[in-house]
Amino acid sequence: MQALVVNRRGPGSIEFDEHFAVPEPASHEVLLRVRLASVCSTDLEIVRGYMGFVGVPGHEFVATVERGPDRLLGKRVVAEINCVSPDSPARDEDSRKHAWPRTVIGILGRDGAFAEWLAAPAENCHLVPDSISDREAVFVEPLAAAVQVLRDHPITPDSRVAVLGSGRLGVLVAQVIRDAGAAACIVGRNAETLALCRSLGLAARNIAELDAADVYDLIVECTGSADGLRLAMRHEPAIELLRQRRVVVEPFIQSEFPLRNGAEALAAAAQPGGLKILLRPGGVA
Numbered sequence: 001m002q003a004l005v006v007n008r009r010g011p012g013s014i015e016f017d018e019h020f021a022v023p024e025p026a027s028h029e030v031l032l033r034v035r036l037a038s039v040c041s042t043d044l045e046i047v048r049g050y051m052g053f054v055g056v057p058g059h060e061f062v063a064t065v066e067r068g069p070d071r072l073l074g075k076r077v078v079a080e081i082n083c084v085s086p087d088s089p090a091r092d093e094d095s096r097k098h099a100w101p102r103t104v105i106g107i108l109g110r111d112g113a114f115a116e117w118l119a120a121p122a123e124n125c126h127l128v129p130d131s132i133s134d135r136e137a138v139f140v141e142p143l144a145a146a147v148q149v150l151r152d153h154p155i156t157p158d159s160r161v162a163v164l165g166s167g168r169l170g171v172l173v174a175q176v177i178r179d180a181g182a183a184a185c186i187v188g189r190n191a192e193t194l195a196l197c198r199s200l201g202l203a204a205r206n207i208a209e210l211d212a213a214d215v216y217d218l219i220v221e222c223t224g225s226a227d228g229l230r231l232a233m234r235h236e237p238a239i240e241l242l243r244q245r246r247v248v249v250e251p252f253i254q255s256e257f258p259l260r261n262g263a264e265a266l267a268a269a270a271q272p273g274g275l276k277i278l279l280r281p282g283g284v285a
């Protein structure tokens, strides 16, 4: 199968492999055919050596279940990324992310979605409603991370929140905050992205315009790329936010690459101010 393999020929190497072995799912796993994947900052960190990962990265994806239990067979799904063995007592996502041993799709000890196929535990899969497109569904994982911000820092409708960074994560966090009824202002440097945010009704300011008079109750830092450390996944609320169109994601897609141009896609995602880059096995639809 086609796969994008990183670090196999030494740190930083990215190769497109046309003949990578199709994964053989264990009895508690399903075989997934990747429809669309997206590149996030964690993938870029992985190529730079984060987690010492060698293999196929990719943890933001939507796939079709090609082999698995009846309730999932032939269905479109997204997957929680933390995987534990079926006899682990960790069942909910919170305990799974601390369980040991565990693997993390495309990040730790398990190949990910920058390939035609991947294997994942059946219990990790969540059905994607028909009203959510593939291009939207790839945002479930990062949106779940954005939802986590509010869980860690409860806000009220009076809260004034600044979201630092108008990149891939910042635009999702700001929308989740707005959905919670509070005022969120995206503070960034990239004029184009700030303009895009304003066109979607989000408050956005250039960081150069801020002064000491600007007071916020909460500042959410979304400029870094440490999201791989925050592996919490709360897919159900993220899927609902997309299904009810309470968060919009399509305008934040920058471009789509065929998997064979994966190295180019990762380079594009590493550009400052870059938005979402998608990878499609088999080519661009």
Ligand SMILES: [Zn+2]
Pocket (backbone or CB within 6 Å): 040, 041, 042, 059, 060, 141, 142, 227
């Ligand atoms: Zn990610």
